[in-house]
Amino acid sequence: MDEDVVLRRRGYIMGVSLGEGSYAKVKSAYSERLKINVAIKIIDRKKVPNDFLEKFLPQELRILTILNHGSVIKTYEIFETIQGKIYIVMELGAQGDLLEFIKTRGALQEDDARKKFHQLSSAIKYCHDLDIVHRDLKCENLLLDKDFNIKLSDFGFSKCCSRDNNGRVTLSKTFCGSAAYAAPEVLQGIPYQPKVYDIWSLGVILYIMVCGSMPYDDSNIKRMLRFQKEHRVNFPHCKHLTRECKDLIYRILQPDVDQRLHIDQILRHCWLQPKMQDLSSAATSEGECSQRAEPSWMPKPGYDKKSTTKLEPQKETPPKEQSETNLEEHTMQVAKQLDVLGISTQ
Template sequence: MEKLLLSKGYQLGNTIGEGTYSKVKEAYCRDQQRKVAIKIINRQTVPKDFIHKFLPRELQIVQNLDHKNIIKVHEIWESDDGKICIIMELAEGGDVLEHIKKEGPLPEELAKTLFRQLVAAIRYCHDCGIAHRDLKCENTLLDKSFNVKLADFGFAKNFRTGTAELSKTFCGSTAYAAPEVLQGVPHESIKSDIWSMGIVLYIMLCGHLPFDDSNIPKMLWLQQNGVAFPQHLELSRECRDLVGRLLEPDCSLRPPIQEVCFHPWLSDSQ
């Protein structure tokens, strides 16, 4: 693999991320004289279901994405021994979770700036008929200017815009999963994305998960009873209201992304 990458002008560096079925390495592109990220997926070691169902979707989706708050894919190729390489823009600021672990929760105004960018990325996806289905702090990356770059479309799915297309697939992380996903009922993936965004925003503001995911039945009960904020945390009424709307357990009452964009907390300053 390293020889192939070198022959194409890429010098491999450190591993900067590992997914369930992939590894992401930093690399230097000699031709363009810049650092990139390379996601490597080995066909030989991943489940057949992933190869036939999820991987073709990811490869098709990421090649067509073009938004300033989404990681840009430069090229995709496959080696003779079945390793797929996705050459991507490098987010040098790491991910939001790493930042929070180092620096603590974000001040409300900074959380607003970053979350507004995440909302823009998801609106673009949903308008293009793409549900992300694995939104979490680890997939919300930051560039060196501290701008959001949404990553990892490994579980993403196309849907027909304007239709309530239902999915039964469990995707993503339990801690970020909407109640309807955890319950295994047919659901709209775009509404589940909205819930996951609520978890991301809560973690940005509070520095921890809103619901303990170590006990799923208890977690479902807590989700139905609404989100609670740490008592010491001073947050604006509009901010608390948006988190509550995003983490609405009844998915029929959860706002679509177009509505989220115009929430008072996000639209009060541009």
């Protein structure tokens, strides 16, 4: 049965296409019951890989029924037809996604970035407190409502964390998401802490918010990994960012997973405290801020200032179970996956 007919019978008037991902397409519609415009994600069981169908899709549907947070896209209804198409009716991001917003308007002023990043961090804390990890945080998955507030979306690669007998979250071996937002331990194929992976992606997003470009050039995965592992973070001088903002980004983009900030530490950081907005950037006594004598984000000798790159939509890498392997072998595997998607790694 035609999708328009299916939706019309359920009280939805189909609108324009909003986009298409690896395994789904999204269309706008008007809900006669809710009296609002909505977004409808349509997944055809016949057109998705078995591993996604058996593992990722059930996780996504389960998680969508759990989530209820002001900065997470609401799910109004989920239904499936006998033809095997799944329809997920969701809140509409009326102002589009954050990537297009920044590409159109440029980098955000720190006050605006602070507000939006606090909304995003609050959403991630909510998820992590429920032992839910996103694993595909990127600007394209951050929608903006009519008032330009952040709405976290697309839980296609999310999962509910399991715990061992000691109550610790078990490590994950699945590489998924977008390489430009992926933490170095994930790109290396090392079993990783999924919540800590989300944190790294938050750092990339905050950098993009205030700088208007990517922190690392992912056209060469091997070189990008080297810069990440050496903890190189280059900030454009023309942006005139405050010390506190740079400090937060630097401490989130920490290659050592044991030193990378946790979500509670991010929310307590001095840059995110409202009372810091009107204070001098030299005042760092409130909240959690680094007390290093010298700016720890300064480029190291020989640093390539072209390591950053312009903003482009990031294609999802098909999820794949990874066993622990050496860096050279794994970067070749990642490169092959990205080549399939048409993303150059040279």
